[in-house]
Amino acid sequence: MNFHILTLFPEMVMQGLNTSIIGKAVQRGCISIEAVNIRDYTLDKHGKVDDYTYGGGAGMLMQAQPVYDAYRSVADRIGQERARRVIYVTPQGKTFHQEMAQEMAQESDLIFLCGHYEGIDERVLTEIVTDEVSIGDYVLTGGELPAMVMIDAIARLVPGVLHNGESAQTESFENGLLEYPQYSRPEIWHEKKVPEILLSGDHAKVDAWRREQSLLRTKERRPDLYEKYLQTCSVEK
Secondary structure (H helix, E strand, C coil), X not given: CEEEEEECCHHHHHHHHCCHHHHHHHHHCCCEEEEEEHHHHCCCCCCCCEEECCCCCCCEEECHXXXXXXXXXXXXXXXXXXXXXXXXXXEEEEECCHHHHHHXXXXXXXXXXXXXXXXXXXXXXXXXXXXXXXXXXXCCCECHHHHHHHHHHHHCCCCCCCCCCCHHHCCCCCCCCCCCCCCCXXXXXXXXXXXXXHHCCCHHHHHHHHHHHHHHHHHHHCHHHHHHHHHHHHHHC
């Protein structure tokens, strides 16, 4: 899978994504990540990519031309069909969630567009953007951090990125529930003991305990998810 990030700060996203599990996945060739500097495509001799907004108002707006030409540089290189999915990172978009990550992980290429200042000229957004996505109801100084969050969530669902194939299947949200509590050595730490059931060697009982803990934790911490889970179970019956 290939990630293409249109940004004014390529060093920021590449330094953040070329580490840990995602960085190792890039090295193994499971995924590829490139950052395209929008500023490289401006026609302004001073490298300017923003201007005042028509109608007045505070702040500057990223211009359509450099954004569009940066996009075209990717689309022309990888092919129009592969460049069909362009994600604009904006607080006005749909809220990102695990199901969305799973769906996007099926694509061969994803193009992320990171805005700055007061945003991006609406005309280029309507021309190239297919998805407007937010990571939450708050405003950041730019789209790079949200793009990195989404790429991390999507990339780890690509086959080969996680060494343990079961990891992504047993985590929070994968079955509509939060993940159960987990423990490692030593058996006793700060006078707190690992639950006896996990030391029993009885896999059926361990699975049942984990299921129960997932249900209890979800009901306590995310009642909205718990209610949704109950409704899903009722429909399936």
